[in-house]
Amino acid sequence: MSQTRIVEVRAGVLKKNDELARALRTRFEDAGVFVVNLVSSPGTGKTQLLERTLTELSAAGQRCAALVGDLETDNDARRLARSGVPVRQINTHGRCHLEAEMIGDFLGEWDLGALDVLFIENVGNLVCPASYDLGEALRVALLSVTEGEDKPQKYPTMFNSADVALITKIDLAEACEFDRGAAHAAIHDVRPGMTILELSAKRGTGMAEWHQLLADRRDTWRKANHK
Amino acid sequence: MSQTRIVEVRAGVLKKNDELARALRTRFEDAGVFVVNLVSSPGTGKTQLLERTLTELSAAGQRCAALVGDLETDNDARRLARSGVPVRQINTHGRCHLEAEMIGDFLGEWDLGALDVLFIENVGNLVCPASYDLGEALRVALLSVTEGEDKPQKYPTMFNSADVALITKIDLAEACEFDRGAAHAAIHDVRPGMTILELSAKRGTGMAEWHQLLADRRDTWRKANHK
Numbered sequence: 001m002s003q004t005r006i007v008e009v010r011a012g013v014l015k016k017n018d019e020l021a022r023a024l025r026t027r028f029e030d031a032g033v034f035v036v037n038l039v040s041s042p043g044t045g046k047t048q049l050l051e052r053t054l055t056e057l058s059a060a061g062q063r064c065a066a067l068v069g070d071l072e073t074d075n076d077a078r079r080l081a082r083s084g085v086p087v088r089q090i091n092t093h094g095r096c097h098l099e100a101e102m103i104g105d106f107l108g109e110w111d112l113g114a115l116d117v118l119f120i121e122n123v124g125n126l127v128c129p130a131s132y133d134l135g136e137a138l139r140v141a142l143l144s145v146t147e148g149e150d151k152p153q154k155y156p157t158m159f160n161s162a163d164v165a166l167i168t169k170i171d172l173a174e175a176c177e178f179d180r181g182a183a184h185a186a187i188h189d190v191r192p193g194m195t196i197l198e199l200s201a202k203r204g205t206g207m208a209e210w211h212q213l214l215a216d217r218r219d220t221w222r223k224a225n226h227k
Numbered sequence: 228m229s230q231t232r233i234v235e236v237r238a239g240v241l242k243k244n245d246e247l248a249r250a251l252r253t254r255f256e257d258a259g260v261f262v263v264n265l266v267s268s269p270g271t272g273k274t275q276l277l278e279r280t281l282t283e284l285s286a287a288g289q290r291c292a293a294l295v296g297d298l299e300t301d302n303d304a305r306r307l308a309r310s311g312v313p314v315r316q317i318n319t320h321g322r323c324h325l326e327a328e329m330i331g332d333f334l335g336e337w338d339l340g341a342l343d344v345l346f347i348e349n350v351g352n353l354v355c356p357a358s359y360d361l362g363e364a365l366r367v368a369l370l371s372v373t374e375g376e377d378k379p380q381k382y383p384t385m386f387n388s389a390d391v392a393l394i395t396k397i398d399l400a401e402a403c404e405f406d407r408g409a410a411h412a413a414i415h416d417v418r419p420g421m422t423i424l425e426l427s428a429k430r431g432t433g434m435a436e437w438h439q440l441l442a443d444r445r446d447t448w449r450k451a452n453h454k
Contacts, residue, residue: 042268042353042382043374071354073381094384096323096354124381125354126269127298127323146373146396146403147270154300154351155269157321169373175402176373 017132020100024135029225031112034218035120037134039158040142041151042124045168047076049142049201049210050121054083056211063114067106068121069098076121086110097128100135117218126155137221138214143187144169145178152186159190164197164213171200244359247327251362256452258339261445262347264361266385267369268378269351272395274303276369276428276437277348281310283438290341294333295348296325303348313337324355327362344445353382364448365441371396372405376413383417391422391440398427 028035038046050066057064065086068076077089090098090106098120112118120136122129141162143151146169152159159165165187173180180198187194197213199206255262265273277293284291292313295303304316317325317333330347339345347363349356368389370378373396379386386392392414400407407425414421424440426433 041270041351042378043270043371047375070381072383073377075377075381094354096352123354124268125323125352127321127350127352128355144270144373146371146399148274150300150302151269154297154302156299172373172399172402175399 014131017100020104021133021135024100024103025137028112028118028135028137031115032222032225033112033115033118034138034214034221035118035134035136036138036140036214037120037122037136038140038142039122039126039129039162040124040144040168041126041147044124044142044144044147045201046121046124046142047079049166049168049199050119051080051083052201052204052207053210053214054080054085054119056207057117057214058083058085060211063116064119065110065115065117066119066121067103069102069123071095071123080121092123096123096125097132098122098134099132103134117214126151126158130155130157130161138163138217140164140166142166142168143183145173145176145183149179149182150186152183152190156190159187159194162191162194163217164195165191166210167196167198169200169202170198170205171203241358244327247331248360248362251327251330252364255339255345255362255364258342259449259452260339260342260345261365261441261448262345262361262363263365263367263441264347264349264363265367265369266349266353266356266389267351267371267395268353268374268382271351271369271371271374272428273348273351273369274306276393276395276426277346278307278310279428279431279434280437280441281307281312281346283434284344284441285310285312287438290343291346292337292342292344293346293348294330296329296350298323298350307348319350323350323352324359325349325361326359330361344441353378353385357382357384357388365390365444367391367393369393369395370410370414372400372403372410376406376409379410379413379417386414386417386421389418389421390444391424392418393437394423394425396427396429397425397432398430 069090074089080087139162296317301316307314366389
């Protein structure tokens with residue numbers, strides 16, 4: 001198998017994914033559901049952030065749901081179900097990212113019109129999920145203070161393709177000797193001007209700003225849709 | 228492009244990799260160089276562990292070298308070069324793992340016979356590197372206390388394909404409320420009886436045990452080679 005042939009195959013897979021993602025995006029817009037795709041390496045706290053976000057949004061009267069991608073287990077779906085919102089687990093069985101086709105399949109008979117916000121928790125991987133559009137309105141890349149500050153430069157596509165960067169586990173910043181300035185500079189090096197929030201889902205730090213950002217982005221998205 | 232076709236292409240790529248890896252393994256055995264492949268998600272501290280390991284092994288008179296895989300930057304190679312040992316950076320330009328072919332290419336004119344130990348730092352990714360044999364004698368999977376304790380169950384192939392598991396950043400265990408028992412159980416769930424070391428390259432905790440493990444495994448490997 002030549003290198004050229006492999007690249008052709010990959011381009012074919014991506015083209016099909018892009019077409020399916022476009023169809024999904026139209027479907028989400030028609031239903032009025034704001035879709036957020038959370039991407040990061042394993043262990044940045046996507047599930048913990050999502051659990052708290054779902055609980056707080058529900059308490060505020062928002063109708064939410066979540067699709068959770070994982071290679072094998074349903075641990076995350078079980079954790080998220082504690083928030084009381086509808087959750088579905090997508091087991092990728094070894095594939096290192098979610099694809100638009102999986103999202104379409106797993107939405108099943110869900111009434112999207114009855115939802116305000118749908119969160120997608122991608123497989124923990126800083127590489128491949130960057131290349132797969134899932135039809136989301138907002139892509140959020142998480143970077144935890146326990147990772148190196150230079151991760152955005154080492155995985156530029158992920159941060160370049162995201163709309164917002166969240167620096168998570170900020171309560172551990174001191175213990176990790178986290179260099180805040182270096183992390184912001186690294187993010188802005190790959191995506192100048194990108195919005196960055198710092199938060200700790202465990203302690204609640206930054207959650208108000210995160211909810212405000214979601215509300216603002218959703219408003220902008222709704223206005224753009226109704227033009 | 229049908230799903231079947233994609234699977235066939237992947238199988239073809241892996242078959243070629245396995246053949247190249249076998250040839251590399253023979254080359255390493257003939258040269259008497261013990262090769263260690265470090266795999267983990269981004270941010271578990273592979274580079275920090277390797278920097279300390281190279282420095283201490285060199286000080287003890289061992290002849291070491293390192294090959295470092297990264298998507299884009301040469302940050303890690305520059306860090307490792309501080310140890311004074313020969314280091315080469317492999318930029319994968321977006322590919323999420325190292326392959327045997329890249330190792331062969333980047334070894335270049337290195338005199339393997341003049342080396343005792345060669346470390347390969349894989350791309351930070353808990354999924355794909357598991358499928359690519361690099362001809363190594365020892366595969367070491369790192370899990371940091373800042374990740375969830377259930378990572379081995381969520382990424383079973385990586386831990387299943389490794390020979391040893393290292394729990395890194397153990398100095399942060401308390402701050403992260405790390406559950407040691409749960410992490411060990413999760414590792415042994417996917418690979419019963421696997422050797423587990425806990426260490427902190429920053430503080431030096433567990434480094435003596437790590438060096439002892441490397442020495443023991445190298446002895447076993449040498450004896451097996453000379454039969």
